[in-house]
Amino acid sequence: MTGNEKLVSTLAETCIDFVVANTIPELAEKMNRLTGDSSVQFQNLEEEIFHWDSMIGRGKKFHNDDQLRRLDQLRNYAGDRFRTCKPQKILDREALPLIAIREFILTRKSLGGIETDLESRVLYRNGKVIPGLYAIGEAAGFGGGGIHGKGSLEGTFLGSCIVTARVAARSITGKSV
Numbered sequence: 001m002t003g004n005e006k007l008v009s010t011l012a013e014t015c016i017d018f019v020v021a022n023t024i025p026e027l028a029e030k031m032n033r034l035t036g037d038s039s040v041q042f043q044n045l046e047e048e049i050f051h052w053d054s055m056i057g058r059g060k061k062f063h064n065d066d067q068l069r070r071l072d073q074l075r076n077y078a079g080d081r082f083r084t085c086k087p088q089k090i091l092d093r094e095a096l097p098l099i100a101i102r103e104f105i106l107t108r109k110s111l112g113g114i115e116t117d118l119e120s121r122v123l124y125r126n127g128k129v130i131p132g133l134y135a136i137g138e139a140a141g142f143g144g145g146g147i148h149g150k151g152s153l154e155g156t157f158l159g160s161c162i163v164t165a166r167v168a169a170r171s172i173t174g175k176s177v
């Protein structure tokens with residue numbers, strides 16, 4: 001098995017959102033215990049897993065599952081191939097234990113956010129400045145003022161977060177920072 005085993009075992013030991021089990025009923029039971037309800041029905045989970053594993057078992061030319069197609073597509077690009085494991089049966093003895101991870105929805109790189117002017121001052125909807133209120137970084141769409149235009153890419157965001165923090169500091173203090 002490849003992958004970052006140390007990271008997985010550290011998360012399993014320390015992160016409450018990581019649920020580890022050796023069987024599907026045990027996994028479902030632990031998932032429900034974590035969320036305090038019974039929304040995970042182990043029969044449904046089992047059905048999905050059997051469907052997934054049998055699709056993989058039939059061989060690549062029969063992969064008409066949308067998730068498998070997307071994984072195959074991702075793995076065509078070298079950068080994604082490096083971090084996306086190839087289709088793998090879930091109930092594979094060599095790959096146990098089963099791990100479920102509770103997720104929370106977040107947005108990132110929305111390029112939206114609080115509207116500011118080029119001094120990082122927050123604006124009302126009518127474009128007027130709200131005195132004394134500043135926004136920078138990701139909260140301000142990575143800098144506000146459409147700093148990235150349509151050319152934003154991975155790796156270009158942190159810079160504008162720092163730049164707009166400096167712009168705000170300069171605007172607040174009146175000094176060059």
Ligand SMILES: Cc1cc2nc3c(=O)[nH]c(=O)nc-3n(C[C@H](O)[C@H](O)[C@H](O)COP(=O)(O)OP(=O)(O)OC[C@H]3O[C@@H](n4cnc5c(N)ncnc54)[C@H](O)[C@@H]3O)c2cc1C
Nearest residue numbers: 108109136137138139140142154155156157158159160161
């Ligand atoms: C997975 C991931 C990968 C990324 N990779 C890249 C990359 O390769 N290159 C790149 O340029 N950018 C990357 N980014 C984007 C970049 O890291 C972020 O845009 C940048 O760190 C945002 O900086 P920020 O200071 O605006 O916000 P944050 O770093 O989110 O800082 C906001 C801070 O405010 C704190 N906070 C929130 N609410 C409160 C409160 N009520 N009171 C007090 N504090 C509060 C938070 O705890 C946090 O410390 C990545 C982002 C993610 C999530």
